[in-house]
Amino acid sequence: MIPAMPATPLTSHRASVAALRFGRLASMGVVALLILVAGVWASWGSAQYVMLTKGRELGTIEVARCAREVCSGPYTPSSHGSVARDRVVIENTVAVRKGRTYPVVVKPGSTEVVRSGSAGVLYAWVPMGGALLLASVVVAGGLRRTRLAWVLAGSGIALLTAAFVAV
Incomplete structure (x- = not known):
């Protein structure tokens, strides 16, 4: 290389390394x-x-039966305007056991419930x-x-x- 010529290969190498890093x-x-x-x-x-329970139906579920994917049981309301139900379903996970009662929130327009309280928030x-x-x-x-x-x-x-x- 002639000393008066610019070192383009080194400059283009730096540019390509910078582009790859970016x-x-x-x-x-x-x-x-x-x-x-x-x-x-x-x-x-x-x-x-x-987390956003204002205006939602709050209550408890007593888990009576568990199948592969869901557990079910009667729903007892605890909030104003909530209606008792003979059967609601909750997802069958390690957090739900047959024979236990859990505080829940009813999903609007369905019979599906999710756990509420601090355990429900953390689990969600x-x-x-x-x-x-x-x-x-x-x-x-x-x-x-x-x-x-x-x-x-x-x-x-x-x-x-x-x-x-x-x-």
Whole structure:
């Protein structure tokens, strides 16, 4: 190479490295954000009924029968305007056992109920806890932001632990 000529190969190498770094950060940032949005979306399906209870039917269910996917039992109202029902259904999970009574919120226009109270709120946000854990791996590996990843992982573990203890 002639000394008077500009060093274009080195400059273009730096530019390509910078472009690749930006592409990696942008794509991993989008992936982490999508994971967190999916966690909120999955949690909000049940959390909206549990957290926004004004005007909703509140009561208790005494679980009488459990099948593969749902448990059912009579509903006893505890809020004004709520109507007693002979049979309502609740999702059959580790949080529901036959013969026990749980505070619930009735989903509008259906016979389906979700758990209410602090246990119901924490249980509704369990998908978000999993999303926080998954996003922490993406943030640590893809974005190389270890402190933020530890915060995300700690938040996810705290949420899942609290839900486990409450349920």
